[in-house]
Amino acid sequence: MAVSRLEGVPGIGVDRMGDAADGAADPDLLRLENLDTDLRPLAAALEATRIAIDDDNANSYLPFPGHERLRHAVASHVGRGVREIDWQHTLITAGGLNGILNVLLATLEPGDEVVLTDPVYAGLLNRVRVAGGVPSLARLEPSAAGWSLDLDSLRAAVSARTRVLLMMSPSMPSGSVLDRPAWDAVTELCLERDLLLVVDTAMERILFDGRLAIDPLALDGMADRTIIVGSASKELRMIGWRVGWVVAPPALVHDIGLVCISNVVCQVGIAQTAVAVALEAGDGDVAAAAAEWERRRDVILAELDGLPVIPPHGGWSMLLDIRSLGHTAEEASERLFRLGRVAATPMTNWGSERAGDYVRFVFANEPCERLRGFGDRVRAALL
Structure with missing residues (x-):
């Protein structure tokens, strides 16, 4: 039995999805499950x-x-x-x-x-x-x-x-x-x-x-x-x-x-x-990185046009309302992984019960070129 301070302290799901993605060793898999980024630090x-x-x-x-x-x-x-x-x-x-x-x-x-x-x-x-x-x-x-x-x-x-x-x-x-x-x-x-x-x-x-x-x-x-x-x-x-x-x-x-x-x-x-x-070094390096992440956001939003995705105003990630598509977050994450070759984390325990209506897509680690066709993968897995 866990000590009392760990009562109500669940896992975050990212570790499980990250392990699954690592274990798949599939270069075609889109890594949208965790907050890594392929943009290098300042030289x-x-x-x-x-x-x-x-x-x-x-x-x-x-x-x-x-x-x-x-x-x-x-x-x-x-x-x-x-x-x-x-x-x-x-x-x-x-x-x-x-x-x-x-x-x-x-x-x-x-x-x-x-x-x-x-x-x-x-x-x-x-x-x-x-x-x-x-x-x-x-x-x-x-x-x-x-x-x-x-x-x-x-x-x-x-x-x-x-x-x-x-x-x-x-x-x-x-x-x-x-x-x-x-x-x-x-x-x-x-x-x-x-x-x-x-x-x-x-x-x-x-x-x-x-x-x-x-x-x-x-x-x-x-x-x-x-x-x-x-x-x-x-x-x-x-x-x-x-x-x-x-x-x-x-x-x-x-x-x-x-x-x-x-x-x-x-x-x-x-x-x-x-x-x-x-x-x-000031803001210039960060501004350049943010501009690239904004381009990736825009690609995903265009790919998911017509689906219940909520546009982010900043940061590295966005949420798709999968409850309205007839799935739970866990089901959607599993289908995306298996059918769409997309690693995405379910938002179970990320707030109130309503957070479980969403899966998260992190757009910091995949370049725009690899995100082309992302919408087809999502639709094939969830619709």
Whole structure:
């Protein structure tokens, strides 16, 4: 029997689909099940990694909060040239989700509620539960134009037990991007109810159709109650480097740092200078990658024209409503794999029961050329 902290902590499904896809060893199989990408990191970051292998300072536990150059780079990146962020208010973590867990462990009492959007990455839900928190879900509403946050549902998700609003924009798995009214509603709730805002910024610059990022730290009254958690994995395509960061108000830095030391102890030493180099390069590298991912999104949307797919406004993935096609998520995933040679993850447990109406297609790892004909595969498997 599992220990109590693992009650309600299911698997995320991606591992199972990834294992099946690896085991098939079929070059014709479209790998749309996990958040890998074929776009390489910045060349200068790769070279910095190679150099770090021979640097003895990169083979050390110290300093525990992370290398100073990277912490300065994070402070500059999060400040966006608009505000000065004290680099000592930054902490380097072993990936973004390690940062999320550390923040939750440092800010939640057992039984505290955390508001997230629905559908949502199952890994975020599971970290809330492992930290002793209770997820409370606010609906993302689908339409032919994309996803939007139901503001009434957001307000209803907040209770007397709520401690944190955990937002991600663009979010996984939907690609939903919070607009100004949504951020204003988040701000209003945080100020009225004395709540913390934790923002997962792993994909904040991966925006489509000319959308611009909204800076959570610029929201009126939010600088002292907002915790930014970032990652090199998505925007910088440095998945295997396992480097993330936390930028927190001064009053919380010590506690989060204590959890960091008590959890993973330190970050990947040989990766930190490389991530600093990538952050210091500015937005151009990320913008070029985002433009390629937008082209892939557009190919898939054209291929699935006429099917109930919800267009993402950013990020790496999109959802297809397979319940309306007469399948469960598990059935659709199996049929896509067997009949369409498409690896796609069912969204079971990725939020409320309604998340089980969808399968997810990740478009970060397959070039446009291989995505041609994708619609025929989907129709052959599901219609």
